[in-house]
Amino acid sequence: MTSLPTLHAALAMLVATGMFVAFASNRFRVEIVSLFTIGTxxxxLYFLPIPGMAPKAGIAMAFGGFGHTALITIVALMVMGRGLVVTGALQPAARALASVWRVGHHLGLLVTLALAMAASMVVNDTPVLVLLIPIMVQLAQGGAMPASKTLIPLNAAILIGGMATTIGTSTNLLVVSIAADLGMPQLDIFHFTPIVMMAALICLPYIWLVMPRLLPDNSPEAGHEPRRFIASLRIGTSSNWLGKTSDEVIDRLPDGFRFLHGGETFQPGTRVAVSATAEALREGARKLGATAAPRWLIERIHQDSAQHGEDLVEAEMAISADSRLVGRTLQTAGIEGVAVMGVSQAPTRSFAAPREPSAEARLAEGDILLILGRESALQEFAQSEALLMLDGARPLPRTSKALTAAAIMGTAVLLASLGIVPIAISALAGAIAMFVTGCVHFDKVGRALSAKVIVLVAASIAIGDLIFRSGAAQYLGELLASGMEGLSGSVVLALIMLFVTLLTNFASNATAAAVGTPIAFSLAGQLGLPVEPLVLAVLFGCNLCYATPIAYQTNMLIMAEGDYEFKDYLKTGIPLVVLMVVSLSVILSLVYGL
Structure with missing residues (x-):
């Protein structure tokens, strides 16, 4: 019978649990939770040091993640990935997709999935998806498959590709780095790529042929209601409906337009909360003599448009995870040069308090903004605020640097894969080369980096180290081992993978990696198994984040554009998780002779 954990082991598990709950609740920003965890x-460890560890050593362990080679590598790869995106280095392949789709939809989808999978092996998942979403939307508008039938399969292919190399995702780097710190030999970039590719071949028919059939056709042409926006209309002094109430005029307004609060009396300057499609919002505001943004701002944008000789453009933009707008309101965001006409709120994450349906509510990842402005102003706004342009003009890449950026990334990957230099050195050299050659500008580097990822990785390294050194990993390994005695190696691997998969689909995959890796080491000792396949089971489990929209930031990005519901992820993601777990565990057991 397993004994009770030591005090430090119990405290370590308590801190890790608190971190999980805080992330899952979505009540606090990831950066705040991560920094609070590090401080805790x-x-x-200062006031209650682990036996044999000095108080100052405990502080060094807590903050050591900020100087860890894993974090340095992740930051450098962010810079290089940014260089590929802003120079359009991946666009030749993207343009070729259009010609393939014209040959046939099924062939086009297969080629798209293959290219996305290959690209995400060496480029972070999010930039690849950011590049491909507008392309898939445009293809759908041109007669290809509806975007709602292709984006979830595309996201799955990207996540599988990112799983295949140590640099595919920051989570992979984190797992490999923690394992190296704990004594496992360093894995090269393509060490486990064949294993993932064999599993990918098994699962590809499901992603390619079955997933699209399980997904709805949410295109407007299929009768699905277009995206609705919440707006705050400002009644003007020349409105024909002054003195009237919203109930009296609702029948005069277009279909798809509704007031969020009934019985309001219209007076000059009155702000009325409404919900409408983009077209109904424009027509309803015109009929009411109202504007969805301050009138002086609308007039300034029109004057600016006339002065520059540019047409006004209305576009929809999705808020990404690293956008400055997350957590702010439209009133406090300091937006300039464009006018936000409405907000389509993303679904609230699990355990989080529901947001008020209001244009004044705090913005969140996945929200869609309806924005009016000059095309060039919209492009600048999307780049400066880390937004994804869904409809309308897209940011223009610096194509003259595309070959340079591709050569830098290719050289960095080649040097590391051949073992000439460590990945941390080649990535750091590649990031510097991106700056020197002008692929990434020094004054724009902040947009290449994600503060959330940086502090999350640092906190994850600290929590993983704490769980291992406190004896918590040993204790949890004993608990798991007590229920796994006599089981075959493939079953053990599958159970570990499923355990980590559950964590990563409802909490942070980086934190799941930090907790799961030390447990894998302890479990290997308990069961007398080699440590490497167990660590790989943790790494793979951290990437099986298909079953919920909150599991990974790319899931949230496609949710808005595909107009998906939570059940769409469950319906398509759970079978894929089962397929991947079974395939990977069997292949791992065969490769390692378990």
Whole structure:
């Protein structure tokens, strides 16, 4: 019978659980939770040090993640990935997709999935998806498959590709780095690529042929209601409906337009909360003599448009995870040069308090903004605020640097894959080369980096180290081992993978990696198994984040454009998780002779 954990092991598990709950609740920003976790570990180890560890050593362990080679590598890869995106280095392949889709939809989807999978092996998942979403939307508008039938399969292919190399995702780097710190030999970039590719071949028919059939056709042409926006209309002094109430005029307004609060009396300057499609919002505001943004701002944008000789453009933009707008309101965001006409709120994450349906509510990842402005102003706004342009003009890449950016990334990957230099060195050299050659500008580097990822990785390294050194990993390994005695190696691997998969689909995959990796080491010792396949089971499990929209940031990005519901992820994601777990566990057991 397993004994009770030591005090430090119990405290480590408590801190890790608190971190999980805070992330899952979505009540606090990831950066705040991560920094609070680091601070908690530092204070705990200073006033209650682990036996044999000095208080100052505990502080160094808590903050050591900020100087860890894994974090340096991740930051450098962010810079190089940014260089590929802003120079359009991946666009030749994207343009070729259009010609393939014209040959046939099924062939086009297969080629798209293959290219996306290959690209995400060496480029972070999010930039690849950001590049491909507008392309898939445009293809759908041109008669290809509806975007709602292609984006979830595309996201799955990208996530599988990212799983295949150590640099495919920051989570992979984190797992490999923690494992190296704990004594496992360093894995090269393509060490486990054949294993993932064999599983990918098994699952590809499901992603390619079955997933699209399980997904709805949410295109407007299929009768699905277009996206609705929440707006705050400002009644003007020349409105024909002054003194009237919203109930009296609703029948005069277009279909798809409704007031969020009934019985309001229209007076000059009155702000009325409404919900409408983009077209109904424009027509309803015109009939009411109202504007969805301050009138002086609308007039300034029109004057600016006339002065520059540019037409006004209305576009929809999705808020990404690293956008400055997350957590702010439209009133406090300091938006300039464009006018936000309405907001389509993303679904609230699990355990989070529902947001008020209001244009004044705090913005969140996945929200869609309806924006009016000059095309060039919209492009600048999307780049400066880390937004994804869904409809309308797209940011223009610096194509003259495309070959340079591709050569830098290719050289960095080649040097590391041949073992000439460590990946941390080649990635750092590649990032510097991106700056020197002008592929990434120094004053734009902040947009290449994600503060959330940086502090999350640092906190994850600290929590993983704490769980291992406190004995918590040993204790949890004993608990798992007590229920796994006598089981075959493939079953053990499948159970570990499923355990980590559950964590990553409802909490942070980086934190799941930090917790799961030390447990894999302890479990290997308990069961007498080689540690490498168990660590790979943790790494793979952290990437099986298909079953919920909150599992990964790319899931949230496609949710808005595909107009998906939570059940769409469950319906398509759970079978894929089962297929991948069974395939990967069997292949791992065969490769490692378990």
């Amino acid at each position: 570990i530092a204070l705990m």
